[in-house]
Amino acid sequence: MNAAAVSFSPRRGALAAAARWRLPFSRQAWRGLAGNWIGAGAGSSLDFQDHRSYVPGDDPRHIHWQAFARTGALTMKLYRAEVAPAVDLLVDVSASMSFTPEKQARTDELLAFCVECADRAGAPVRLHGAEGRTIYPLATEEVRADRWRDRLRRSESESEREKGRTRTNAVPPSPSLPHSPSLSLSIPWRMGAMKVLISDLLFPGDPSALLVPLAAASGVGVVLAPSLAEEADLPWRGNIQLADCETNATRRQRVDDSLASRYRVAYHRHFALWREACRRRGILFARVPCAGTLAAALAHEAFGAGAVEAVA
Amino acid sequence: MIPIFAHPAGLWLLLGLPAILAIHFLQQRSRLVRTSTWFLIERLAPDSARGRTWEQLRSSRTLWLQLAAIILASWVLAEPRWVQTESAQTVVLVLDASASMDAFRPAAAAAAEREMTLSEGLAARTTWVVMTTNPRQPPLYRGLDRSLASAAIASWRPELGRHDIDPALRLARGLAGASGRTLLITDRRDRVPPDQRAAGVGRRIENVGFAGATVTPDKDGVMWRALVKNHTATTQVRSWRLTAGLGQSPEQTITLAPGAIAEISARLPDGIEEATVVLSTDGFAADDRLPLVRPAPKPLAVDVDGTDETAEFFRKLARDVPGVTIVSADAMATLRLARASQDEVQRERRSGIFWPPADQRAQMPLLTDVVTAERDALVAGLNWQGWLGTGTHGFAPARGDTVLLWHGKWPLVILRAPSQFAATTPPAAVVAANRPDDAALSHAPTRKLLLAFDWSTSNAARLPAMVLLARRFIEAERDAQPAPFAANFDCGALVTLRLRDAAAARSDETRAMLMFTPAAGGPAETIAIGETEAAGLRAPRRPGFFRVTRGNDVLVRGSAQFADPRQGDFRTAETFFVELRRERDVAIERNTRGDPLAVLWLILLAGVVLASWWVRTAGTRAAGEPLVASNA
Numbered sequence: 001m002n003a004a005a006v007s008f009s010p011r012r013g014a015l016a017a018a019a020r021w022r023l024p025f026s027r028q029a030w031r032g033l034a035g036n037w038i039g040a041g042a043g044s045s046l047d048f049q050d051h052r053s054y055v056p057g058d059d060p061r062h063i064h065w066q067a068f069a070r071t072g073a074l075t076m077k078l079y080r081a082e083v084a085p086a087v088d089l090l091v092d093v094s095a096s097m098s099f100t101p102e103k104q105a106r107t108d109e110l111l112a113f114c115v116e117c118a119d120r121a122g123a124p125v126r127l128h129g130a131e132g133r134t135i136y137p138l139a140t141e142e143v144r145a146d147r148w149r150d151r152l153r154r155s156e157s158e159s160e161r162e163k164g165r166t167r168t169n170a171v172p173p174s175p176s177l178p179h180s181p182s183l184s185l186s187i188p189w190r191m192g193a194m195k196v197l198i199s200d201l202l203f204p205g206d207p208s209a210l211l212v213p214l215a216a217a218s219g220v221g222v223v224l225a226p227s228l229a230e231e232a233d234l235p236w237r238g239n240i241q242l243a244d245c246e247t248n249a250t251r252r253q254r255v256d257d258s259l260a261s262r263y264r265v266a267y268h269r270h271f272a273l274w275r276e277a278c279r280r281r282g283i284l285f286a287r288v289p290c291a292g293t294l295a296a297a298l299a300h301e302a303f304g305a306g307a308v309e310a311v312a
Numbered sequence: 313m314i315p316i317f318a319h320p321a322g323l324w325l326l327l328g329l330p331a332i333l334a335i336h337f338l339q340q341r342s343r344l345v346r347t348s349t350w351f352l353i354e355r356l357a358p359d360s361a362r363g364r365t366w367e368q369l370r371s372s373r374t375l376w377l378q379l380a381a382i383i384l385a386s387w388v389l390a391e392p393r394w395v396q397t398e399s400a401q402t403v404v405l406v407l408d409a410s411a412s413m414d415a416f417r418p419a420a421a422a423a424a425e426r427e428m429t430l431s432e433g434l435a436a437r438t439t440w441v442v443m444t445t446n447p448r449q450p451p452l453y454r455g456l457d458r459s460l461a462s463a464a465i466a467s468w469r470p471e472l473g474r475h476d477i478d479p480a481l482r483l484a485r486g487l488a489g490a491s492g493r494t495l496l497i498t499d500r501r502d503r504v505p506p507d508q509r510a511a512g513v514g515r516r517i518e519n520v521g522f523a524g525a526t527v528t529p530d531k532d533g534v535m536w537r538a539l540v541k542n543h544t545a546t547t548q549v550r551s552w553r554l555t556a557g558l559g560q561s562p563e564q565t566i567t568l569a570p571g572a573i574a575e576i577s578a579r580l581p582d583g584i585e586e587a588t589v590v591l592s593t594d595g596f597a598a599d600d601r602l603p604l605v606r607p608a609p610k611p612l613a614v615d616v617d618g619t620d621e622t623a624e625f626f627r628k629l630a631r632d633v634p635g636v637t638i639v640s641a642d643a644m645a646t647l648r649l650a651r652a653s654q655d656e657v658q659r660e661r662r663s664g665i666f667w668p669p670a671d672q673r674a675q676m677p678l679l680t681d682v683v684t685a686e687r688d689a690l691v692a693g694l695n696w697q698g699w700l701g702t703g704t705h706g707f708a709p710a711r712g713d714t715v716l717l718w719h720g721k722w723p724l725v726i727l728r729a730p731s732q733f734a735a736t737t738p739p740a741a742v743v744a745a746n747r748p749d750d751a752a753l754s755h756a757p758t759r760k761l762l763l764a765f766d767w768s769t770s771n772a773a774r775l776p777a778m779v780l781l782a783r784r785f786i787e788a789e790r791d792a793q794p795a796p797f798a799a800n801f802d803c804g805a806l807v808t809l810r811l812r813d814a815a816a817a818r819s820d821e822t823r824a825m826l827m828f829t830p831a832a833g834g835p836a837e838t839i840a841i842g843e844t845e846a847a848g849l850r851a852p853r854r855p856g857f858f859r860v861t862r863g864n865d866v867l868v869r870g871s872a873q874f875a876d877p878r879q880g881d882f883r884t885a886e887t888f889f890v891e892l893r894r895e896r897d898v899a900i901e902r903n904t905r906g907d908p909l910a911v912l913w914l915i916l917l918a919g920v921v922l923a924s925w926w927v928r929t930a931g932t933r934a935a936g937e938p939l940v941a942s943n944a
Contacts, residue, residue, distance in 0.1 A: 095348075096348035099346075099348040200348070202348050202349055202351070202352075203351065204351040204355070228348075231348055231349055234353070236343070236345055238343075239343075240343055240345050241343060241344045241345065242345055242346075242347050242350065242353060243344060243345065243346045243347070244346075244347065244350035245346045245347065245348050245350075246348075246350070247350075249350070250344075251354070253353060253357060259353075259356060259357055262356050263349075263352060263353065263356055266352050266355065266356055267349065267352060270352065
């Protein structure tokens, strides 16, 4: 282990990014616990919202006395509620997310960034990891302490021993969809929560299956996809023994310029398809490059797409 | 202009072309690469062969650069040179004239063709000389036309026995000169001198053949005996039969152990003048047929005077010589054997053996001096050590006489003949073969053998040397007669030919002709015999029957028998090639000029190699860096 690996901390990058960016909490009115964000209903903030007639049970502190003096009718002065939005985080923990150390680091940073943003917004966070069709609940404390991967490995080994007793979803991996996280099946998205998916989206299948629940039940859907530059191309030529990082399956493949060219087109088409599917469902989609700092990486597509917003 | 290559072995490098193509047909050894986009690749190339190693050839810069590098490297290594327009060379093909080469004539022709093809481009003008190692045979072809040279080789027939090939090779090198080339085409490596280019075209042949024959008349007819030799290292079984005209004897089988010699014999049927003993055929046909003729020596009428002991001795001796007829004194005898005085011998006009009247001196002591023979065919090889006599008596050598035998300083045997004949010395081979008939080729019409000693006081009648001397003389006189005869000859042996009228031999009408019928079949050949050729006439080199005729007269009727069994031994025959690098290099250096662009090709080759390496490693570098990162 080198010095750079020792000194690397996802949380440090996340804090630096969180100082500039945050999740797009400002995009809508939230419901939920009292917090710092304008809620969808009336509350006790300083922001005036409306007047209405008094009904028994209303807080007498909000009776509009000047109006009662003019009209003699008890009128209530309503203010906007200040709430803390709930944040649901789902992070793809499949092997492709750890394909390179840079990608794994960027994934860790994004997860820490999201948790940090939620913490700063006072939003309760619920965190899950997904690998194939298996969902692992994760603790935010582990993320804050940069130990969530250790816990995840323990959970995986326990899962292997107990044959899925600790899994929230007992559906076995499908041979027909060996690479799909199948996040659509049983992700416990909460109503009205900000739903953030961190995944490289490198699996086949229709994006709708994953995006429909992400866009449902109000709330805001955000997809943050760590992207590795070398995944966009086939840099090798000749006879290659390809090994799938997800399943360790191998196949012999001769890679030439023609195949590489078609691969580049297919790669970009794949993400264009995801981007279009997210746009149609109002989900914020951004690919986050693995190169550079997280703060710099979020400044481009993520900020432009509204997946993050600048801290005021 | 097509160049020639100083180092044609460099062209072997062109084998790298198919090798490179094969390598590019084969998939490269696959590298293991982990990927996170498996599903994309699988969707793009669903038909990729899993586990297949043979792929369609894919054009690439690396492939073409490597092919170009191979071609350039072979071009540079082969060192192309261009023939100078004024260059000339002489190519001499020396064909081994040994009879054993008859079995390999097609291979020899093929070797000659190869040599001509190789040599043709080495100079702008090539003179072809095709010759044999037969010192008596002129070149088969000399000229610029290669096709005529090939035709001459195709019609060539090797017929000689074992012979010295060095004179022919020296002549060939002289003809070729410094810029030319010589090639000896033979079938045995041991015949090739160390500094001679040679092509061996031989191979082992399981040969069994005749190794010699005798045909001897006896009181019941004519008996022939033939030796059959197995030249192989294995036991061989052959069948043989006697054919004569349209008839033939029943086939008989003979089994020969490895290297064994067996004798087969039979009596020549009455009335059959010519017959052929035929062995079952093998790879070498020259010794599979043994032609035989019923021998018919020249007739010689001999008059033996007297009835004393000496006359009876000579009568008995003469009677045993084939062809000799003892006639009475009244008849016309060609040869006279008689007691005669010096004066009577002087007056005698016929040839003969003469001995003096008995020595009348009493109590003459025996001489103890050494008996010494002169160099003459008649006394060659005879042992006179047991001679007992009382010294010279009766005759004294006259001017022009040849003393054949000396007893101390006294002449014992004198040959009286014209001087131009007396000095004649027979060929050593003939002497060794004890063939005085051949040795006495130039016998004078009248030769007299004078026995200058007292026969009665000597042991001449009991000394084999004297018996042989007398018999040789009678046989020589018989053979010197201008009369027809029939005999069996070895191939190429001398044939004594006596023409009654030598001057007439010069005219075409009365010129002697030799008609040869090969024993192996084929068309008969007729050869005119000139005046000079008649003196050294030889039997045909191939087995068969021949006749020498002049006008309507048959002078000689004979058979030529395969005579050198060494030619039938193919155990050491082999195929080989002895190349003298120096000779070809000298010819190329002299007749060609080098490639002026050689340096450019070298630079280009280096450039292509570097470019190929760069292109090859560029892909590896591009692929290698992320691989390291991904697997780290």
